Amino acid sequence: MDNQTLTITDNRTQQTYTIPIWRGTIRAMDLRRIKAGAGDFGLMTYDPAFMNTASCQSAITYLDGDKGILRYRGYPIEQLAENCTFLEVAYLLLHGELPTEEELAYWNCEITHHSMIHENVKKFMDGFHHDAHPMGILMSTVAALSTFYPDARNVADPKCRRKQVVRLIAKMPTLAAYAFRHRLGLPYIYPDPELSYAKNYMNMLWRRTEPKYVANEVLARALEVLFILHADHEQNCSASAMRAVGSSTADPYSTAAASIAALSGPLHGGANEEVLRMLDEIGSNDNIPGFIAQVKEGKRKLMGFGHRVYKNYDPRARIIKQVAGEVFAVTGRNPKIDIALELERIALSDDYFITRKLYPNVDFYSGIIYEAMGFKPEEFTVLFGIPRTVGWLAQWQEMLQDPEQKIARPRQVYTGEDCRDFAPAALRGQKEPAGI
Numbered sequence: 001m002d003n004q005t006l007t008i009t010d011n012r013t014q015q016t017y018t019i020p021i022w023r024g025t026i027r028a029m030d031l032r033r034i035k036a037g038a039g040d041f042g043l044m045t046y047d048p049a050f051m052n053t054a055s056c057q058s059a060i061t062y063l064d065g066d067k068g069i070l071r072y073r074g075y076p077i078e079q080l081a082e083n084c085t086f087l088e089v090a091y092l093l094l095h096g097e098l099p100t101e102e103e104l105a106y107w108n109c110e111i112t113h114h115s116m117i118h119e120n121v122k123k124f125m126d127g128f129h130h131d132a133h134p135m136g137i138l139m140s141t142v143a144a145l146s147t148f149y150p151d152a153r154n155v156a157d158p159k160c161r162r163k164q165v166v167r168l169i170a171k172m173p174t175l176a177a178y179a180f181r182h183r184l185g186l187p188y189i190y191p192d193p194e195l196s197y198a199k200n201y202m203n204m205l206w207r208r209t210e211p212k213y214v215a216n217e218v219l220a221r222a223l224e225v226l227f228i229l230h231a232d233h234e235q236n237c238s239a240s241a242m243r244a245v246g247s248s249t250a251d252p253y254s255t256a257a258a259s260i261a262a263l264s265g266p267l268h269g270g271a272n273e274e275v276l277r278m279l280d281e282i283g284s285n286d287n288i289p290g291f292i293a294q295v296k297e298g299k300r301k302l303m304g305f306g307h308r309v310y311k312n313y314d315p316r317a318r319i320i321k322q323v324a325g326e327v328f329a330v331t332g333r334n335p336k337i338d339i340a341l342e343l344e345r346i347a348l349s350d351d352y353f354i355t356r357k358l359y360p361n362v363d364f365y366s367g368i369i370y371e372a373m374g375f376k377p378e379e380f381t382v383l384f385g386i387p388r389t390v391g392w393l394a395q396w397q398e399m400l401q402d403p404e405q406k407i408a409r410p411r412q413v414y415t416g417e418d419c420r421d422f423a424p425a426a427l428r429g430q431k432e433p434a435g436i
């Protein structure tokens with residue numbers, strides 16, 4: 001298209017500026033030359049919560065929120081969920097292409113090889129109280145890994161980076177399973193190199209006295225699919241945390257711990273836990289109209305609904321609904337699915353939700369499956385964090401290799417006091433302290 005430019009007239013000076021448009025964006029730095037006068041800093045954009053700011057270029061995940069499209073490296077999420085293993089998708093996200101048979105075999109072997117954790121990490125985990133939140137345990141132990149692998153600080157070296165990527169992906173299920181067993185007071189189970197990623201995780205979670213854990217095939221496949229669906233979601237809160245913290249060239253373990261912190265929040269990955277608590281509280285279909293009324297009055301949120309980017313049905317929620325049927329055929333039907341389906345039916349026919357384009361997101365149905373599999377609500381977000389580690393690492397690698405990226409350091413619009421002189425305490429008038 002010709003004339004991909006924007007012409008701006010500054011009404012303060014009557015000066016006109018022509019700014020290039022590239023892929024539907026203008027560069028914020030191009031606005032800096034728009035000045036009211038010689039000493040002026042130049043125009044900035046003000047965008048709290050990054051509602052309309054592209055912070056990077058990325059070739060990893062494509063998302064069209066209006067059409068409900070999600071693709072990893074160009075492949076529709078539906079095709080990947082149907083045909084791939086989680087580690088195959090992890091390879092795709094990190095390398096840009098699906099692996100050949102040989103590459104996949106080597107990749108699987110590499111991940112398996114690194115799934116053990118240092119014995120001292122177990123001791124470290126023993127220090128947590130039995131009711132410590134699993135996301136707190138995961139965040140702290142991932143951060144602690146930075147002290148076990150001091151070489152990881154060398155983030156400029158691609159070989160070193162790759163080693164940490166493999167270590168982190170390999171160790172996440174082990175740490176997650178140990179957190180699970182620690183809370184139950186059960187002995188930790190070592191990784192089994194003969195098992196797939198999901199089956200090995202199940203082995204470390206649920207093996208008791210049997211010499212070899214045999215996972216249920218349907219549940220193992222369901223877990224793989226859930227992992228695939230959660231693997232990346234472009235510039236969400238935790239991926240942005242990964243990029244921002246990583247931009248200071250901190251090591252990847254400390255950086256991933258920051259992402260885990262971001263994920264734990266109830267507006268992000270922590271929503272899956274909140275959905276279950278909400279369904280428990282609603283209790284039966286009879287209570288749904290009263291609950292919806294509270295949501296519409298602004299007293300509550302319908303957790304698992306709404307999304308910053310999706311203004312249509314979240315394609316991941318559609319796949320998760322199918323997986324739920326397969327899981328319930330094995331575990332028995334979780335009765336909360338009926339409350340969730342009725343909530344969805346009522347919400348999707350209600351003007352409040354229709355006008356705001358609020359649809360179920362990935363977290364609405366996932367917890368019901370996790371509960372049917374035997375997880376407690378506080379463990380759900382960990383199940384999000386294991387696969388999302390791959391997305392964080394892919395985003396981190398891309399950020400470090402992008403010559404345009406620098407340390408993340410936003411600007412602000414200062415609204416505080418003008419310069420004023422210090423007064424001794426005896427001469428200060430009483431004022432309501434601000435910001436506490």
Ligand code: CMC
Pocket residue numbers: 236266267268269270271295300301302303304305306307308309356358361362363
């Ligand atoms: N229940 C009721 N009203 C809602 C909800 C909800 N779940 N979500 C948004 N709204 C309303 C909101 O009150 C606002 O109404 P109004 O225009 O009258 O002020 C309008 O919809 C727009 O919402 P917003 O808060 O401006 O949207 P946002 O893009 O800032 O927030 C969100 C996105 C996901 C944080 C929000 O939808 C939400 O809090 N949802 C519930 C938590 C949740 O399910 N989070 C998981 C997100 S998907 C997975 C992930 O990211 O980890």
